[in-house]
Amino acid sequence: QSALTQPRSVSGSPGQSVTISCTGTSSDVGGYNYVSWYQQHPGKAPKLMIYDVSKRPSGVPDRFSGSKSGNTASLTISGLQAEDEADYYCCSYAGSHGVFGGGTKLTVL
């Protein structure tokens, strides 16, 4: 199964909003609501930020939101903060297999 497609990098200034896209196919992103997003700081383990396309786990700020249209899912971070600088990965996990996006490096200018 091919990896999901994400932009390699995005950037924004503190207080601004950024959106990271994640493009798959009708067999993964487009066909089901099996989309989750993970944040990873350098040298750290990934952390779940969004599941079921748009739901936030307890403790994740409401600045983080998720959506989906067709075969493309999106993660939007509003009110950017310095601590948001990290790598972000989307994932389509169907139980029998998982596929991640290539990752997007978010730089807070």
Place this chain on the structure above:
Amino acid sequence: EVQLVESGGGLVKPGGSLRLSCAASGFTFSSYSMNWVRQAPGKGLEWVSSISSSSSYIYYADSVKGRFTISRDNAKNSLYLQMNSLRAEDTAVYYCARVACRLSCYLDYWGQGTLVTVSS
């Protein structure tokens, strides 16, 4: 508090074997499916394998099928990954992760990872 602690990583020669372990605590281990995910140096995340709560369902990525074996011991709250015929491209940090399911399934808790280096 949910905790996942991997161990067993290290340096191994190509063609060699290694067994990773993941010790779970803070939740009812026997109720959850578990995954292994790896990350090569400077690269992205790659799903490796999954195992259901009772070991009835096991799946592998094509890249490791036939070489890696996932298993678990619910009495010991432990997850394992037996890695045989290791290749240079298996060099990575290996994470164990818990699977949670609502409308979909996702990886809600991750361990800190253990580094596997395959080199002569």
